[in-house]
Amino acid sequence: MSNSKFSRRGVLKTGMVASAGLALPQYLRADSHAGFTNAPGDSEVILGFNVPQTGPYADEGADELRAYELAVEHLNGGGDGGMLGTFSSKALDGTGILGREVKYVTGDTQTKSDAARASARSMIEKDGAVMITGGSSSGVAVAVQALCQEAGVIFMAGLTHSNDTTGKDKRANGFRHFFNSYMSGAALAPVLAANYGTNRKAYHLTADYNWGYTTEEAVKSSTEAMGWETVNAVKTPLTQTDFSSYIAPVLNSGADVLVLNHYGGNMVNSLTNAVQFGLREAQANGQNFEIVVPLYSRLMAKGAGANVKGIFGSTNWHWSLQDAGSQAFVRSFGTKYGFPPSQAAHTTYVQTLLYADAVTRAGSFNPCAVVEALEDFEFDGLGNGPTLYRGADHQCFKDVLVVKGKENPENEFDLLEIVEVTPVDQVTYAPDHPQFAGGALGTCNPGA
Amino acid sequence: MLGLEKKDFRLLLIVIGLTMLAPFILNPFPEGSEMAQFNAGYPDLMQRFVIFGIFAIGFNILFGLTGYLSFGHAAFLGAGSYAAVWMFKLLSMNVLPAIALSVLIAGLFSLIIGYVSLRRSGIYFSILTLAFAQMSFALAYSVLTPITGGETGLQLALDDPRIFGASQTATGNIPVPALFGLEMRASYEFSIGNWLFTFNAGYYLAAIFLIGSFYLAIRIFRSPFGMMLRAIKSNQTRMSYTGLNARPYTLAAFVISGMYAGLAGGLMASMDPLAGAERMQWTASGEVVLMTILGGAGTLIGPVLGAGMIKYFENIFSKINDTILHGWFAFLPDGLENFVVAIIHPFIGKGWHLTLGLVFMLVVIFLPGGLVQGGQKIAAMFQRKKPEDAKSKATEPAE
Numbered sequence: 004m005s006n007s008k009f010s011r012r013g014v015l016k017t018g019m020v021a022s023a024g025l026a027l028p029q030y031l032r033a034d035s036h037a038g039f040t041n042a043p044g045d046s047e048v049i050l051g052f053n054v055p056q057t058g059p060y061a062d063e064g065a066d067e068l069r070a071y072e073l074a075v076e077h078l079n080g081g082g083d084g085g086m087l088g089t090f091s092s093k094a095l096d097g098t099g100i101l102g103r104e105v106k107y108v109t110g111d112t113q114t115k116s117d118a119a120r121a122s123a124r125s126m127i128e129k130d131g132a133v134m135i136t137g138g139s140s141s142g143v144a145v146a147v148q149a150l151c152q153e154a155g156v157i158f159m160a161g162l163t164h165s166n167d168t169t170g171k172d173k174r175a176n177g178f179r180h181f182f183n184s185y186m187s188g189a190a191l192a193p194v195l196a197a198n199y200g201t202n203r204k205a206y207h208l209t210a211d212y213n214w215g216y217t218t219e220e221a222v223k224s225s226t227e228a229m230g231w232e233t234v235n236a237v238k239t240p241l242t243q244t245d246f247s248s249y250i251a252p253v254l255n256s257g258a259d260v261l262v263l264n265h266y267g268g269n270m271v272n273s274l275t276n277a278v279q280f281g282l283r284e285a286q287a288n289g290q291n292f293e294i295v296v297p298l299y300s301r302l303m304a305k306g307a308g309a310n311v312k313g314i315f316g317s318t319n320w321h322w323s324l325q326d327a328g329s330q331a332f333v334r335s336f337g338t339k340y341g342f343p344p345s346q347a348a349h350t351t352y353v354q355t356l357l358y359a360d361a362v363t364r365a366g367s368f369n370p371c372a373v374v375e376a377l378e379d380f381e382f383d384g385l386g387n388g389p390t391l392y393r394g395a396d397h398q399c400f401k402d403v404l405v406v407k408g409k410e411n412p413e414n415e416f417d418l419l420e421i422v423e424v425t426p427v428d429q430v431t432y433a434p435d436h437p438q439f440a441g442g443a444l445g446t447c448n449p450g451a
Numbered sequence: 452m453l454g455l456e457k458k459d460f461r462l463l464l465i466v467i468g469l470t471m472l473a474p475f476i477l478n479p480f481p482e483g484s485e486m487a488q489f490n491a492g493y494p495d496l497m498q499r500f501v502i503f504g505i506f507a508i509g510f511n512i513l514f515g516l517t518g519y520l521s522f523g524h525a526a527f528l529g530a531g532s533y534a535a536v537w538m539f540k541l542l543s544m545n546v547l548p549a550i551a552l553s554v555l556i557a558g559l560f561s562l563i564i565g566y567v568s569l570r571r572s573g574i575y576f577s578i579l580t581l582a583f584a585q586m587s588f589a590l591a592y593s594v595l596t597p598i599t600g601g602e603t604g605l606q607l608a609l610d611d612p613r614i615f616g617a618s619q620t621a622t623g624n625i626p627v628p629a630l631f632g633l634e635m636r637a638s639y640e641f642s643i644g645n646w647l648f649t650f651n652a653g654y655y656l657a658a659i660f661l662i663g664s665f666y667l668a669i670r671i672f673r674s675p676f677g678m679m680l681r682a683i684k685s686n687q688t689r690m691s692y693t694g695l696n697a698r699p700y701t702l703a704a705f706v707i708s709g710m711y712a713g714l715a716g717g718l719m720a721s722m723d724p725l726a727g728a729e730r731m732q733w734t735a736s737g738e739v740v741l742m743t744i745l746g747g748a749g750t751l752i753g754p755v756l757g758a759g760m761i762k763y764f765e766n767i768f769s770k771i772n773d774t775i776l777h778g779w780f781a782f783l784p785d786g787l788e789n790f791v792v793a794i795i796h797p798f799i800g801k802g803w804h805l806t807l808g809l810v811f812m813l814v815v816i817f818l819p820g821g822l823v824q825g826g827q828k829i830a831a832m833f834q835r836k837k838p839e840d841a842k843s844k845a846t847e848p849a850e
Binding site: 057111115116121122128150153212445448 | 494499593649
């Protein structure tokens with residue numbers, strides 16, 4: 004049944020309409036705003052909290068969301084003010100940001116780049132969010148950071164530990180408070196040397212994705228610099244749940260230290276397997292066999308239970324810190340939710356405060372003004388001691404905690420003890436360090 | 452008109468009308484009202500509606516017509532996305548060459564996978580395609596990191612060696628995908644009273660592709676080739692006894708639907724120039740199966756409706772949180788308010804999967820023909836005289 008009627012006139016007509024249609028959009032540009040994307044109105048400002056609510060990092064995501072709600076409460080003058088009282092910058096006064104009440108929207112990243120970007124785009128396009136923050140995976144952080152750069156809003160990264168976030172994938176509109184793989188390696192190495200000696204042979208099991216690679220590289224280069232030898236580095240699939248087949252060859256490999264470059268559920272499973280295989284009691288090369296976990300979190304320690312006892316690792320922050328900022332934060336978080344915050348909660352809370360403070364000091368929500376206010380900003384009182392937001396790569400430089408699984412935990416939250424606070428100088432690196440090379444910050448983008 | 456029967460042409464007009472007026476249809480509630488939460492008329496979601504619509508239409512050509520259930524279609528979508536992003540990185544920021552290459556690459560990729568997988572049918576075929584897709588995902592996620600960007604996904608950089616066009620804009624940013632200078636993210640906002648409607652360039656480009664794809668799908672459904680595919684679905688053994696070799700037909704259908712998936716992938720990358728490996732994961736393949744079944748497998752418009760429904764749930768329901776609920780039910784007394792919120796809580800926010808699952812179960816149990824069947828039932832209630840007219844729209848096995 005075909006009765007197509009293409010007449011010469013019809014084709015010409017359609018062609019004219021089509022070309023007019025193609026020419027028209029040149030006039031349609033969304034430049035009607037106040038110089039930058041989603042300029043807030045006079046009464047309220049909207050922030051976008053994009054966290055994993057489903058998927059492998061849902062626990063971290065839930066804790067991040069709690070911290071965000073707490074931060075918004077404090078910014079709007081509710082609660083006990085938390086770290087507002089201890090923060091070295093006194094620009095924030097509990098009347099919102101620049102006199103505007105802080106409202107927020109939430110979204111689910113599902114720990115997938117695509118879903119995270121969709122969620123962030125809907126916050127920007129539909130809800131008019133002027134800043135996006137959150138995430139519990141480096142892949143998501145990098146993807147959302149690039150999106151925010153493109154759209155012209157600020158991105159305050161949540162829990163992301165890969166070097167790439169402020170290394171090869173850094174962006175002018177993105178900022179990271181959390182520490183990174185390099186810092187973990189640099190902080191851990193001296194502690195490991197002091198406890199386990201410099202004559203060690205390490206075997207790495209590495210989660211087979213971006214974060215795993217940068218962590219393996221960081222730990223390898225810092226331990227090798229002290230004299231350790233790397234026997235082997237094996238990549239394990241991210242979706243692996245049983246690591247027996249990866250652990251079995253370790254004992255006969257001649258290694259005497261196992262480094263688990265795993266995070267979240269991966270680490271819980273691989274560590275449990277390693278302990279079941281009796282690695283903790285084993286002897287190799289005349290020394291006790293040891294296990295190291297470069298990136299620790301309380302939620303992971305909880306999952307691994309008694310297996311974490313005595314195992315070294317690094318962390319960004321821990322609730323047992325005794326400085327005024329940490330105590331104020333733990334107190335207000337504990338009062339509101341009934342348990343201490345995780346490091347994910349801490350970094351997202353701090354990021355929200357830092358953003359609000361930068362806007363207030365800049366006197367504008369314009370992303371370029373915020374970038375200027377945050378770059379090379381030095382502050383204190385937010386739980387990590389004196390901290391610098393370096394302008395060259397938008398990475399925070401602060402002390403790093405080396406922790407170890409507590410032998411006799413007093414309660415279900417008291418799982419890690421701080422072994423050493425590695426001073427910031429020891430973990431500082433040049434912006435063009437080989438582990439961070441490639442990629443450029445570019446210039447800030449205020450959007451439409 | 453256009454070689455279509457009257458009824459099909461009407462359907463095409465409906466689709467054209469729906470897509471062109473989508474900014475109005477999807478934004479029924481005024482800005483700032485409580486119900487604005489349910490507005491879906493913002494560029495990202497509208498783009499997703501039509502792009503996944505294209506994906507589902509293509510999937511339906513394979514599944515709806517031949518009955519071959521591919522569980523690995525997301526691999527072609529992913530391959531298309533990677534191809535498009537590489538075009539942006541190396542050739543130019545114009546979307547047309549990127550989309551063309553993504554269709555081509557997905558076509559080639561599906562030819563290879565289809566050639567192997569189609570040696571089996573039924574569950575074995577499904578498992579084979581699933582295995583290939585998971586293999587592609589695993590490769591993209593780790594082994595092929597230099598090509599695919601691994602976990603972080605493939606994205607544009609400031610130092611891309613672009614042959615046509617600059618690698619940076621004058622202000623030092625990465626240029627955005629455009630169609631001869633018309634940026635895909637450019638939008639024109641139009642407001643009447645409190646209503647705000649957004650007309651987005653990228654959306655309209657994708658919508659035009661959707662209409663084209665839909666038209667092509669109608670032609671395939673009504674062609675002798677489409678008849679052949681239906682014959683394969685109803686009784687392949689009988690077909691081979693009559694001396695017909697079914698494999699070229701199934702392979703053609705597989706490649707066509709793979710190219711549709713590639714087109715969807717290319718469009719996705721054009722709207723948002725990043726390609727992630729998750730796009731190839733089995734959950735993404737499963738999603739398109741759900742879309743097709745939810746909307747009505749084997750029907751023309753069903754997959755588009757199913758795609759819209761799933762994306763709506765994913766993007767709108769997942770963003771409702773407890774604070775919003777408390778806002779809605781603030782008029783109730785305190786105890787009752789908390790009770791109502793506690794009841795609804797599991798179904799919103801992170802619970803959107805649960806809500807979608809319930810809807811899916813209801814549809815499968817009460818409307819096995821999908822949303823299209825629901826529409827027909829409603830239509831039949833209003834015009835009792837001609838029930839057979841409604842029936843002829845549904846797919847019938849060609850026994």
